[in-house]
Amino acid sequence: MTDPLARYPGYALRRAASAAGAVLNERLGEMGLRQASMSVLMLVEANPDITASALGRKLDIQRANMVPLLKRLEQAGLIDRRAIDGKSQGLVLTEEGMRTCADARKVVETFEAELLARVPEEHRDHLLPALNALWD
Amino acid sequence: MTDPLARYPGYALRRAASAAGAVLNERLGEMGLRQASMSVLMLVEANPDITASALGRKLDIQRANMVPLLKRLEQAGLIDRRAIDGKSQGLVLTEEGMRTCADARKVVETFEAELLARVPEEHRDHLLPALNALWD
DNA sequence: TAGCAATTGTTGTTGCGTATAACAATCCGG
DNA sequence: CCGGATTGTTATACGCAACAACAATTGCTA
Numbered sequence: 001m002t003d004p005l006a007r008y009p010g011y012a013l014r015r016a017a018s019a020a021g022a023v024l025n026e027r028l029g030e031m032g033l034r035q036a037s038m039s040v041l042m043l044v045e046a047n048p049d050i051t052a053s054a055l056g057r058k059l060d061i062q063r064a065n066m067v068p069l070l071k072r073l074e075q076a077g078l079i080d081r082r083a084i085d086g087k088s089q090g091l092v093l094t095e096e097g098m099r100t101c102a103d104a105r106k107v108v109e110t111f112e113a114e115l116l117a118r119v120p121e122e123h124r125d126h127l128l129p130a131l132n133a134l135w136d
Numbered sequence: 137m138t139d140p141l142a143r144y145p146g147y148a149l150r151r152a153a154s155a156a157g158a159v160l161n162e163r164l165g166e167m168g169l170r171q172a173s174m175s176v177l178m179l180v181e182a183n184p185d186i187t188a189s190a191l192g193r194k195l196d197i198q199r200a201n202m203v204p205l206l207k208r209l210e211q212a213g214l215i216d217r218r219a220i221d222g223k224s225q226g227l228v229l230t231e232e233g234m235r236t237c238a239d240a241r242k243v244v245e246t247f248e249a250e251l252l253a254r255v256p257e258e259h260r261d262h263l264l265p266a267l268n269a270l271w272d
Numbered sequence: 273t274a275g276c277a278a279t280t281g282t283t284g285t286t287g288c289g290t291a292t293a294a295c296a297a298t299c300c301g302g
Numbered sequence: 303c304c305g306g307a308t309t310g311t312t313a314t315a316c317g318c319a320a321c322a323a324c325a326a327t328t329g330c331t332a
Contacts (some may be wrong), residue, residue, distance in 0.1 A: 001194065002182040005175060008248050010156055012267035014171065015196070017153030019271040020146055035150065036289085039141060046138040053309060058137060060151070065290060067311060087298040087309050112144050119269045126262035131148035133255045135155040170317080189280060201319060203282060223280050223327040 013134075020115060027107050031100060036061065037073055038108065041093065041101045044079060049090030073097075149270075156251060163243050167236060172197070173209055174244065177229065177237045180215060185226030209233075 005011045021035060028038050039059055044050055056066045070091070073079045078097035081089040093101060116124055141147045157171060164174055175195055180186055192202045206227070209215045214233035217225040229237060255263055 001186070001190070003194070004178045004182045006268075007264075008244065009264045009267060010160060010244070010248050010251050011175070012264055012271070013149070013153045013156055013251075015272075016267045016270035017149045018196075020149055024146060034288085039147070042140045046140045050137075051309080054137070058139070060154070061289095062291070063308095063310070064292080064312080085299075089310080108144065108146070112146050115146050115149075115270065119266045123262040123266040123269070126259040127266045128143075128145045128148055130255045130259040130263045130266070131145060131152045132142075133259070134152035134251065135148070136151070172318080187280080197318090198320070199279095199281070200283080200321080205318095221328075225281080 024108070024111050027111060028104065031103055031107070032076065033100070033104055036069060038104045040069060040073060041078065041097065041104060044091045045093050045098065045101050048092050049082075049084065051084070051088050051090060053088075055091070160244070160247050163247060164240065167239055167243070168212065169236070169240055172205060174240045176205060176209060177214065177233065177240060180227045181229050181234065181237050184228050185218075185220065187220070187224050187226060189224075191227070 025034055028034055033041070036059070040055060043055060043058060052066050052070055053063055055061075056063050061069070070079065070081075074081065077094055078100055080092050080094050080097075082092065084090045116127070119127055161170055164170055169177070172195070176191060179191060179194060183190075188202050188206055189199055191197075192199050197205070206215065206217075210217065213230055214236055216228050216230055216233075218228065220226045252260055252263070
């Protein structure tokens, strides 16, 4: 079948992200996480007392959409909130949050390794810098 | 702010696809299209009388989810359905569908050119093959 | 050729992710 | 001290994808 989409990097980008995301989401799902919640966990671990708003800015998630995301993580006992001042609250990992985060990192690391292994060696080192140029 | 996600190609893939997709969707939106409907238009143009099921397989969209997609395109007067046999129907572009498809292609071509222009020259030619290795 | 498995198009439902508008409470800089 | 900006939150809406089920039809094969 003729495929006029094959030569478009943008289309390949879309399909690759979708395929890779599906795999990662499935693996993270086994521990009750998704890509977004995993990202939050890792960012909170690396930046204790980070605020929900700052998190949203970093991950490009609207403030309003952080609410259910953080509520889930809090109800699962993975994060705690503590007041910084009257209106801001800092986020930290609970003990269980740290354990789950460590597990998640393992999953992510092997996933990323498998991902890179799929791209032919002569292109491999170009992938990350090329992708980063497209958004950051 | 410390960012433990920066070194992951999978994360960059996700963010890049999201950012690029948002731009393309906005531009296509001005002509009443989205990425998915644009893909359908182009594939139908290149493969007249293609079937809805075949289209779904090619684009990795479930049969059931093709229904509203095609209904929209048909109601917009961009595609026609004609019976192939008792259960299959071939899809073709209407005259207006051909015009819209040509316009969409122009938008896509400039979008793709701008996309490639953003990646540093030494990585540029590696992007498409690297991405294609991740899904096709 | 009769029958059974596979295919096609479709409906309905669910869930996720994201966008927008609005609001009260609070912070901060001039 | 005041007005604009920020924070957290609620509610709502839309697009997209997954799943199960179904009737009609096709096509292989025994």
